[in-house]
Amino acid sequence: MTSAKAIGVLCFLVFVAFSSYPHRAQADHCAADKSKVMRECWRNIGKNVGEHPLLHGSVCCQVIRAATDIHCVCDKFTAPELARISLAKFAMATHVCGNGLRAHTHCAGYTVPVITLPTPPPPGST
Numbered sequence: 001m002t003s004a005k006a007i008g009v010l011c012f013l014v015f016v017a018f019s020s021y022p023h024r025a026q027a028d029h030c031a032a033d034k035s036k037v038m039r040e041c042w043r044n045i046g047k048n049v050g051e052h053p054l055l056h057g058s059v060c061c062q063v064i065r066a067a068t069d070i071h072c073v074c075d076k077f078t079a080p081e082l083a084r085i086s087l088a089k090f091a092m093a094t095h096v097c098g099n100g101l102r103a104h105t106h107c108a109g110y111t112v113p114v115i116t117l118p119t120p121p122p123p124g125s126t
Helices: 002-040 059-066 070-076 079-084 087-097
Strands: none
Touching (some): 002 059, 059 087
């Protein structure tokens, strides 16, 4: 009877371990995506770096598009990072790059507005 209880407890612990694994893997993925965003998009989302045009084919956009859950990236910004980046610029970058934050959601305390990108001029009009 004791060995049956031990096997039952062991099975339960294995189940708990496996059921919690995807959450940890997602959290690790979010942290990795955030690190890539901070490294590759610094010039575009930094507070005191001026305005730098963000091109859809840039490395920054590639990183933003590849992020599995862009809202999770927001949740991973630390207080020192938030002191150095503009969440408004980050939100705009996510839209320019094609993986936009949803309007009216919260990104590290910032309420994402409705973001409408201007339509590009027709070819040959410049």
